[in-house]
Amino acid sequence: MTQTIVVDPITRIEGHLRIEAETDADNRIIRASSAGTMVRGIEIILRGRDPRDAWAFAQRICGVCTLVHGIASVRAVEDALKIDVPPNAQLIRNLMIAAQFVHDHVMHFYHLHALDWVDVISALKANPKATSELAQTVSPSYPKSSPGYFADVQNRLKTFVEGGQLGIFANGYWGHPAYKLPPEANLMAVAHYLDALAWQRDVAKLHAIFGGKNPHPNFLVGGVPCAISVHPQGSGEAGTSLDMGGLEKVQNIIRQMRDFVDQVYVPDTLAIAGFYKDWSKLGEGVGNFMTYGDFPAKGMSDPSSYLIPSGVILNRDLTTIHPVDLDAENQIQEFVAHSWYDYSVGKEKGLHPYQGETELNYTGPKPPYANLDTNASYSWLKSPRWQGKAMEVGPLARVLMLYAKGHEQTRELVDMTLKKLDLPVAALYSTLGRTAARTLETKVFADSMQGWYDQLIANIKAGDVKTHNDKLWEPASWPSLAKGVGFTEAPRGALAHWAVIKDQKIDNYQAVVPSTWNAGPRDAAGQEGPYEAALRGHQLYDPKQPIEILRTIHSFDPCIACAVHVTDPNGVELIKVKIK
Numbered sequence: 001m002t003q004t005i006v007v008d009p010i011t012r013i014e015g016h017l018r019i020e021a022e023t024d025a026d027n028r029i030i031r032a033s034s035a036g037t038m039v040r041g042i043e044i045i046l047r048g049r050d051p052r053d054a055w056a057f058a059q060r061i062c063g064v065c066t067l068v069h070g071i072a073s074v075r076a077v078e079d080a081l082k083i084d085v086p087p088n089a090q091l092i093r094n095l096m097i098a099a100q101f102v103h104d105h106v107m108h109f110y111h112l113h114a115l116d117w118v119d120v121i122s123a124l125k126a127n128p129k130a131t132s133e134l135a136q137t138v139s140p141s142y143p144k145s146s147p148g149y150f151a152d153v154q155n156r157l158k159t160f161v162e163g164g165q166l167g168i169f170a171n172g173y174w175g176h177p178a179y180k181l182p183p184e185a186n187l188m189a190v191a192h193y194l195d196a197l198a199w200q201r202d203v204a205k206l207h208a209i210f211g212g213k214n215p216h217p218n219f220l221v222g223g224v225p226c227a228i229s230v231h232p233q234g235s236g237e238a239g240t241s242l243d244m245g246g247l248e249k250v251q252n253i254i255r256q257m258r259d260f261v262d263q264v265y266v267p268d269t270l271a272i273a274g275f276y277k278d279w280s281k282l283g284e285g286v287g288n289f290m291t292y293g294d295f296p297a298k299g300m301s302d303p304s305s306y307l308i309p310s311g312v313i314l315n316r317d318l319t320t321i322h323p324v325d326l327d328a329e330n331q332i333q334e335f336v337a338h339s340w341y342d343y344s345v346g347k348e349k350g351l352h353p354y355q356g357e358t359e360l361n362y363t364g365p366k367p368p369y370a371n372l373d374t375n376a377s378y379s380w381l382k383s384p385r386w387q388g389k390a391m392e393v394g395p396l397a398r399v400l401m402l403y404a405k406g407h408e409q410t411r412e413l414v415d416m417t418l419k420k421l422d423l424p425v426a427a428l429y430s431t432l433g434r435t436a437a438r439t440l441e442t443k444v445f446a447d448s449m450q451g452w453y454d455q456l457i458a459n460i461k462a463g464d465v466k467t468h469n470d471k472l473w474e475p476a477s478w479p480s481l482a483k484g485v486g487f488t489e490a491p492r493g494a495l496a497h498w499a500v501i502k503d504q505k506i507d508n509y510q511a512v513v514p515s516t517w518n519a520g521p522r523d524a525a526g527q528e529g530p531y532e533a534a535l536r537g538h539q540l541y542d543p544k545q546p547i548e549i550l551r552t553i554h555s556f557d558p559c560i561a562c563a564v565h566v567t568d569p570n571g572v573e574l575i576k577v578k579i580k
Helices: 042-046 053-060 068-081 085-114 119-123 130-138 146-162 185-201 205-211 245-273 276-282 395-404 406-423 432-459 514-519 530-535 547-555
Strands: 003-007 016-025 031-038 290-291 292-296 306-308 312-313 330-334 385-386 479-490 491-502 507-514
Touching: 003 547, 016 479, 016 547, 031 530, 042 053, 042 507, 053 068, 053 491, 053 507, 068 085, 068 479, 068 491, 085 185, 085 205, 085 245, 085 292, 085 432, 085 479, 085 547, 119 146, 119 185, 119 290, 130 146, 130 185, 130 245, 146 185, 146 395, 185 205, 185 245, 185 514, 205 276, 245 406, 245 432, 276 432, 292 479, 306 395, 330 507, 395 406, 395 432, 406 432, 432 547, 491 514, 514 530, 530 547
Parallel strands: none
Antiparallel strands: 003 016, 016 031, 290 312, 292 306, 330 385, 479 491, 491 507
């Protein structure tokens, strides 16, 4: 007898996601449906606006991945108008994007995903001395590993539990048989959870130095808004936040990032993964992977200089990389056969984003409801496809692409991880592999930041302080019709914005975000999205506590707020929040 397990909302993500999983008599998932339960309308908001301002609106698509939509937006306008960005601006953008990766991935691991593997309450049974010994074995160089330190953390946790104030830890499936870590490992992970909270306050300052604030730092079509000052602090000359003092702060932040990744994040991932090697055989998904590429050394017009290559991997075949053309109408298309949208060409046909349409049409059940009709439309997410195929985007896709292209550091990290865990390369195609890939690419990006910083300093010392190209800033210099695509590799995967500019205003704007690629519903041909495919085959120990669903969904790091948004058809304010 089959039953349907509903998890709504999926917690510890950004946005609202509903999973309906059909299970057989053995509680094994035979079909899963991924539903975004908020409507998107950012494209409608951007119509008719000045393209130079689009980034400020588009960046508010999300408050977690903060700068990535701003980057994609300015790059779309720059591509449309053929604007070249100065080398310093590109280096600063690389540093800001990489800082987002490092910050976001550490936060995701400890504060969103780790609790699927770490039993917080079990930490109360740990021996602080034994925990200290374990921590010094896992990471000998991390200073916070004394018995007294772990005893203090345990006492804080005990106070939370006894006072009924677990707060962010309140809704876990504590005690579930699926948890396998010993109490000491749980206590170590809880301590590092708290350490990461303090760490992230400092590393977020990098965006504020370059972009004026965080979240949502400022950007500028044609470069970056921060002027470089070569005058020393206290000289009496007019300076900016990006003087030598500000640059020294950036260097210190990069060191902090690298230290935490090397001393805590990477060792913890390897230590925890060792207890969950069975998850190397679960949660693969569609088996197709795509990257747009990012972190150019010679500008966005030179893909050969990207740190992350562009390409598509089909059916796990790492020997053949297929090219991606974001302008080609026969490559990227979005489908709405199972989405609450209408297309003028009909719901069965796909549209390239340049011709994309955002026509809302909710046909689902009236809330509250028990189940969605997953044979009809059931999500506010569309279904993007590359040449008609579903694609996974994100850390696993990037690590596979780097590995396939022979990137030396990535190959060393992947091979080291597989050897330490005694797993084959095929283990990468899994929930565990996806989680490990996120950690390993964080190491790559954190290390790369030092090189970009050194190059920026070298340029400044050589007399190059230019950060903006204003040659085509004035609309009078633009053609009457232009279109462009701006792309980046966001923490959650390949992100692109397509802009059509007509008579100096935005005529059409479409954003296809990572969580649309990964969380989208089935298409007209019945092909599952990556979330849906990854859940198939999971056996639930207890359908009332479906931790197995959370583990795989969290391994993608959903950001449904990027994919969908709340709106009122009459433009009426929905809610007002007052903070005292």
